[in-house]
Amino acid sequence: MKQSLHSATLGNGITIVGERLPELESVAVAFHAPAGAIHDPEGKCGLATVTGEMCLRGAGLRDSRRLVEDLESAGVQLAQGVSSTHISVSGAMVARQLPEVLPIYADILRRPLLPADELPAARQMVLQNLAGIEDEPAHRTLAALRRLQSPAPWGMPTEGISHEVESIEIDDVRGFVGRHLQPSGMIVSVAGRIEWDDFVSRIEALLGDWQATAPQAVATGPRGPVALHVPHDAQQTHIAVGWPQPPYRDDASHEATAALAVLGGGPSSRFFTEIRERRALCYTVSAGYQTSREFAHAVCYSGTSADRAQETLDVMLAEIARLPGTITRDEVDRVKARAKSGLIMQQESSAARAGAIARQWYHLKALRTLAEELERYDRLDVAGIEAWLADHPPRDLTVVSLGREPLEVRHALPA
Amino acid sequence: MPFLHERLANGLDVVAETSDAAVSTSIGFFVATGSRDENDDVSGVSHFLEHMVFKGTPGISGDEINHRFDAMGASANAFTSEEDTVYYASVLPEQQHEAVELLAAMMRPALRDADFDTEKLVILEEIRMYDDQPPFGADDRCRASYFGRHPLARSVLGTVESITRLPVEAMRDYHRRCYAPGNTVLAASGAIDFPALVESAQRLCGDWEPAAPLERRLPHPPRQAAHPGVERIVKASAALDYAVWMVAGPDEFHADRHAARLLAMLLGDASGSRLYWGLIDTGEAEQAACLHQDYLDAGLFVTQLSCDAADVETLRERIAAIYATAATEGLERAEFERARNKLASRVVLGGEKPRRRLFEVGLDWSHARTYRSVSDQLRLVEAVTLDDAHRVLNAWPLDAPAAVVIAGPDEVG
Numbered sequence: 001m002k003q004s005l006h007s008a009t010l011g012n013g014i015t016i017v018g019e020r021l022p023e024l025e026s027v028a029v030a031f032h033a034p035a036g037a038i039h040d041p042e043g044k045c046g047l048a049t050v051t052g053e054m055c056l057r058g059a060g061l062r063d064s065r066r067l068v069e070d071l072e073s074a075g076v077q078l079a080q081g082v083s084s085t086h087i088s089v090s091g092a093m094v095a096r097q098l099p100e101v102l103p104i105y106a107d108i109l110r111r112p113l114l115p116a117d118e119l120p121a122a123r124q125m126v127l128q129n130l131a132g133i134e135d136e137p138a139h140r141t142l143a144a145l146r147r148l149q150s151p152a153p154w155g156m157p158t159e160g161i162s163h164e165v166e167s168i169e170i171d172d173v174r175g176f177v178g179r180h181l182q183p184s185g186m187i188v189s190v191a192g193r194i195e196w197d198d199f200v201s202r203i204e205a206l207l208g209d210w211q212a213t214a215p216q217a218v219a220t221g222p223r224g225p226v227a228l229h230v231p232h233d234a235q236q237t238h239i240a241v242g243w244p245q246p247p248y249r250d251d252a253s254h255e256a257t258a259a260l261a262v263l264g265g266g267p268s269s270r271f272f273t274e275i276r277e278r279r280a281l282c283y284t285v286s287a288g289y290q291t292s293r294e295f296a297h298a299v300c301y302s303g304t305s306a307d308r309a310q311e312t313l314d315v316m317l318a319e320i321a322r323l324p325g326t327i328t329r330d331e332v333d334r335v336k337a338r339a340k341s342g343l344i345m346q347q348e349s350s351a352a353r354a355g356a357i358a359r360q361w362y363h364l365k366a367l368r369t370l371a372e373e374l375e376r377y378d379r380l381d382v383a384g385i386e387a388w389l390a391d392h393p394p395r396d397l398t399v400v401s402l403g404r405e406p407l408e409v410r411h412a413l414p415a
Numbered sequence: 416m417p418f419l420h421e422r423l424a425n426g427l428d429v430v431a432e433t434s435d436a437a438v439s440t441s442i443g444f445f446v447a448t449g450s451r452d453e454n455d456d457v458s459g460v461s462h463f464l465e466h467m468v469f470k471g472t473p474g475i476s477g478d479e480i481n482h483r484f485d486a487m488g489a490s491a492n493a494f495t496s497e498e499d500t501v502y503y504a505s506v507l508p509e510q511q512h513e514a515v516e517l518l519a520a521m522m523r524p525a526l527r528d529a530d531f532d533t534e535k536l537v538i539l540e541e542i543r544m545y546d547d548q549p550p551f552g553a554d555d556r557c558r559a560s561y562f563g564r565h566p567l568a569r570s571v572l573g574t575v576e577s578i579t580r581l582p583v584e585a586m587r588d589y590h591r592r593c594y595a596p597g598n599t600v601l602a603a604s605g606a607i608d609f610p611a612l613v614e615s616a617q618r619l620c621g622d623w624e625p626a627a628p629l630e631r632r633l634p635h636p637p638r639q640a641a642h643p644g645v646e647r648i649v650k651a652s653a654a655l656d657y658a659v660w661m662v663a664g665p666d667e668f669h670a671d672r673h674a675a676r677l678l679a680m681l682l683g684d685a686s687g688s689r690l691y692w693g694l695i696d697t698g699e700a701e702q703a704a705c706l707h708q709d710y711l712d713a714g715l716f717v718t719q720l721s722c723d724a725a726d727v728e729t730l731r732e733r734i735a736a737i738y739a740t741a742a743t744e745g746l747e748r749a750e751f752e753r754a755r756n757k758l759a760s761r762v763v764l765g766g767e768k769p770r771r772r773l774f775e776v777g778l779d780w781s782h783a784r785t786y787r788s789v790s791d792q793l794r795l796v797e798a799v800t801l802d803d804a805h806r807v808l809n810a811w812p813l814d815a816p817a818a819v820v821i822a823g824p825d826e827v828g
Contacts, residue, residue: 023436026764065692072687073753075760094763124698132701132721134654135549233652234547236540267469267481267491277477280536283544304540334485341488341507345439348768 005357005367006196012212013184016203017357017367019191021350027098027192028350030090031105032358035180037084037158038218043167046160050119050126050168051176052082055089057118060107064118067104074101082158084292085362087181092351095193099202106206109186112177116170123165130162137238138284138303141402144228145240146290149297149398152221184212189358192350220294227399229406237309237403238301241316243394245289245296248363253296255388256289258380260298261335262327263287263319268334270319275302281312293363298394306404313399313407320397324389329382336377343373418776418786419609421616425625426597429616430780432772432788437605440511441773442612443503444522445600445781448593450573451497451566451710452629457585459573461593462495463538464586468502468521469493470530475520477530487513490770497567498631498710499778505770508606512615519601519619522594531583539579542572549721550657551650551822557717560818561661563641565633567710595626602777605769636712638663643816649826655701656727656823657720662815664707664714665807667782672709673795674803675811679707679716681754681804682741682813688754689737694720700730705813711782716813724823731819738813746808751801762792 004020037048057064071078076091089108091101133139147155188207190199232238245260246252264271264287271285282304290299300320304312346352347370360367368376401407421429449461470477484491484504491504491514502521504514546552555570562568573581601616603609640661665671683690683705694703700722708715722730765771766789775792779785787795 024767026767064696068687069753072757075756075763077760077764078686092764094760121696121698125695126698128698128701128722131654131723132549137547235543236547266485268478268485272481273478276537277481278533280533281540283537283541303544305543330482330486334482337486337488339488341439341510342490344507345490345505347438350767 003370004196005369007361007367008200010183010204010208012208012210014186014188014203014207015361016188016190016200017361018189018194018196018199019353019357020194020196021192021347021353024192024350025094026092026350027095027190027194028090028092028354029098029102029105029188029190030088030354030358031109032086032088032187032189032362033109033181034085034185034215035087035176037082037156038153039176039180039216040153040156044164044172045156046126046165047168047172047176048087049082049158049160050122050165051173051181052080052087053122053125054114054118054173055087055108055112056080057122058113058115059104060111062104062107063113067108071101071104076101084154084158090354098194102202102206109181110207110210114170114174114177119170119173123168126160126165127162130159130165133159137232137234137236137402138301140230141238141240141400142299142301144230144402145242145299145398145400148224148226148228148400149242150295151223153218154220154292155224179216182213183207183210184215187358187361189354189361191353191357226397227409230400230402231404232402233404235305236303237306237401237405237407238303239309239313239316239407240400241300241320241397242297243397245291245298247294247296248291249293252388253291254376254380255385256392258332258335258385259323259327259389260287260289261338262331263323264300265335266338271300271316274319275312275315279311279315281308281315291363309401309403310407313401314410317409320394324393325386327382327385327389332380332382332385336380340374340377343370416788418788421613423596423617423621425621425623427599427601427616427620427623428780429601429613430776430786431603431607431609431612432776433607433609434605434769437769438507439505439769440508440514440603440605440607441503441505441769442511442514442518442601442603443501443773443777444518445602445777446500446594447498447598447629447631447781448500449496449498450569450571452593452631453569457581457589458569458577459538459571460581460586460589461500462571462573463534463578463581464590465493465495465500466534466538467526467531467586468524470527470534471525472520472523473525480517480521483513483517489514495571497569497571499781501774501777503773511608512611515612515615516619519615522599522620524590526583526587526590528583531586535578538572539575542575542578545572550659550719551648551653553648553657553659553820553822556646556648557659557661557818557820560642560646560820561640561715562637565637565641565713567713592626593629596620596623597625597628600777600781602773602780604772604776632712636666640816640818642818645819645821647826648820648822649824650822651824653822653824655721656724656821658727658731658819658821660718660817660819661715662811662813662817664716664811665709666712666714667709669714671803671807671810674799674807675707675714675716677754677758677796677799678804678807679705680758681746681750682738683718684754684757687757689741690734693733693737694730699726703730703734716811724825727821727823735814742808742812742814746801746804748801751804755796755799759793759796762789762796766792
């Protein structure tokens, strides 16, 4: 398959990555500013999220309402999000609209108005979201796991902490924008029906003269305890289990993620077969992988009735412990087939591709072609995965439960 | 994108929207049955049966189904609604044969006693999961209040009691009646080898026994809430109140269907709508949305609100005022055109994804024996006028007496 992947770096440190998908009518564009929640100051957890919201409340010559209305008039599906590392604004649209809307995105990044009178509403919006999360037991369980097993500030909730959000003032937001919303380390990604050279010159014209300041380093603190029970009065108990993995940029992540896929990556995985199909303990069970540039974790989850939760955790831990030395060729073939077909099908979505190439650039400082990605999967085999697992068996597990009663971690695993 | 159609001798329709540009193939069986086709004795059977279809046939075990889908790199799943049960797989084009082979076999499941008893536990967990999360059953309860004795009142999941007492024989009987070839469509989208698809269908489904057609559209569907008024569900541990209310809207076959969708988007889309600016942007509500849902013989405007329990009555009044202003003062041309552009853009972007097109092509054919391309859909959206939107506002008043359900921590508002 012929693929056209591009990258370019501007003098101020902005990297532009792009993929031309000429069969599509659409284009997806995303701006990832290195202003994520890891930069939230002590006592202001949620500042990046409030800032992301404030950036849409007026920019350049447009007030809040005009900004959203102009993007929507152009048929842009606008999205804004904050991760631990980035504030991202993105949009998908019919390709011909792109030249018209790029200047609006440039305004959001470079000229946010940050009006003081909008802050109470923006803060309140973030607080509403936090209250809603209180009612999402699976989300709370996974957030608790993340907070425990990642060193501070990487595990802090990107959505914020209510009483800290309440203390955020307009000067906090303006200071955060000044320090972190800047070109050095920013990634602009685009995919779909694009002309690459034209796109680069438009970004150069809009963002090229933006002066960079030195990026801020983040001090890493200690991680949390290895077990936690969160009392919650409901029918089901939710369980999350995690342990360290190599980050995506480490070549060994390929073997590590394949092992996790064998464990809980699809309907033929061990978790699904043993916990749902055989024992009918739950509706949802999975194992996945979360990575930052510096470190990564396995993340396993299930939710089940309180009286069946202990058995569910026992079986999850037993399956995790059983993994090294037992992986079969059929299992690896299925993991490869799923991954490869997922990679190929991604070519049908401009938004998926814009996201994928931005992630690759962030983690690898390079773009892998589809052919290279497929070839990596061709090389994946049982021996390689087992060799990696033999050296890195699951250990240092962190276990979180949320429900009426705490659970016991009975299965012995190496500490 | 050419559309192709073939009907087998036993009545099974095979339809496909083919695309040379697609790199994937999506295939689905669309069975025209859902919770509305149930009765009290078998409440939840459609959805439970959907699970059982993955537990195997006389010749294929449940494990083998999972293994084969994963081995072909398929993204395969199923869903059940009030009116449809859909099984689908997205695969690379070279797996078309294997995917059709497996899906077709699954449509004639073994429904083994032991599997039935095991899977029952999974269904009960699924019911508890939804019961524990927003909107804590308010949507199901509201539908029941709105529809009263009409079959659309029925819950897709059923209840712990109805699932617990359901006998396997009742499911077998339901399968015989509802999974007949005349009640099923095999649809495909993307990179499709249509002659091969028809050949597979002929070979794998040609011997399915026809059954009497189901009568589904009722002559006198409700045009107003059967039980208007406010009901409460108490969830002591809930952080917020979750309110849902329903009033009548155009059905799937109504000429104003697209105008209704556009109106709901203008009033209550997740961003840029009147509810957004009135309640979300201000930080007063976690969610405030209006959507149009349509069925074979009925339609709804559904309003969803989540907010602090102390604010729920004030914000319900605020929304009522927003609706009343729209009805009395009308809509602005600029906001109408923005909403129409937005909807048109969603049609175009959604149309790029073969998986999404599979559902549209399959459901259109299953419900109406009709095909609408992305361009047809775009024309329908672009043909909606401001007058159409105003007519819908007048004909289907959003401030009509509604069925209202509020789930939250308090017993009274």
